[in-house]
Amino acid sequence: MSENIFYTKAAKYWANVPATINGVLGGYEHISGIDIKGSKAFLNDILSLKNAPGTELALDCGAGIGRIAQYLLIPVFDKVDLVEQEKRFLSVAKRRIGELHERLGSLYNIGLQHFTPKKKYDVIWCQWVLGHLNDIDLIAFLVRCKKALNTNGVIVVKENITASEEIEYDDEDSSVARPYKLMQLIFKEANLELIKESVQDGFPDDIYKVYLFALVPNDLDKKAFVLAS
Ligand SMILES: C[S@@+](CC[C@H](N)C(=O)[O-])C[C@H]1O[C@@H](n2cnc3c(N)ncnc32)[C@H](O)[C@@H]1O
Structure with missing residues (x-):
């Protein structure tokens, strides 16, 4: 399949999905609570690290209707x-959250494959969206995110991981689920260091295993920064 079709097919799929939690979760609205609970525990652990990120500004990538922003990030971050x-x-995100919270910041209407963050973020949260990028675009996107991290900033990736060693393509929404080893390779290619990982528990057996990864710029990047400054 050409890359163009991979992306346009996904965009067409999401254009026909109801703007509801059930819609963005593909009929799995009932797992939203447990998902947020697992994410809260993971985020709290990150915020308790010795070199913890700040809590001024977070970015929710592939945000859908702002489910994660509303229930996970806005209670913690200023914006x-x-x-x-x-x-x-x-x-819909603006309607759902905007009136309730002054903490909703900028809304960017663009595909991640074209997006370059322009601010410095304490946490960049990417969940159930990176399977919509091909490997090359994903590495490039992670590199751009890395450059947009504040001091002690962290990128969190929460994604489906295949039980097989293979990439599995979903023809309905035009996304891929990647095997664990490929995710690690992608992080390595992006010069990101994995500082924490966990598997979401309490999800039904009929869906993919979902991993949470916390990533920071690796030593290679830090060295380059010292040399350049
Ligand atoms: C499974 S939903 C997850 C939404 C949200 N992360 C959540 O967990 O509630 C996937 C979201 O990714 C968005 N999406 C798909 N391809 C994208 C792309 N290339 N760039 C940005 N967003 C994309 C879809 O429109 C949809 O909102």
Whole structure:
């Protein structure tokens, strides 16, 4: 399949999905609570690290209708920006969160493969969206995110991971689930160091295992920074 079709097919799929939690979770609204609970525990652990990130600004990538922003990030960060390619979802996010919270920041209506963060973020949260990028675009996107991290900033990746060693393609929403080893290779290629990982528990047996990864710029990057400064 050409890369163009991979992306346009996904965009078409999401354009026809209801702008609801059930819609963005593919009919699995009932797992949203347990998902957020697992994410909260993971985020709390990160915020308790010796070199913990700040809590000023977070970015929710592939934000959908702002489920993660609303229930996980806004209670913790002063401001939360969203990036999401389906415009309808951002309008609903604004309606759902905007009136309630002054903490909703900038909303970027663009695909992650084209997006370059322009601010410095304490936490960049990417969940159930990176399977919509091909490997090359994903590495490039992670590199751009890495450059947009504040001091002690962390990128969190929470994604489906295959039980097989193979990439599995979903023809319905045009996304891939990647095997664990490939994710590690992608992080390595992006010069990111894994500082914490965990598996979401309490999810039904009929869905993929979902891993949480916390990533920071690796030593190679830190050395380059010292040499350049
Ligand atoms: C499974 S939903 C997850 C939404 C949200 N992360 C959550 O967990 O509630 C996937 C989201 O990714 C968005 N998306 C798909 N491809 C994208 C791309 N290339 N760039 C940005 N967002 C994309 C979809 O529009 C949809 O909102």
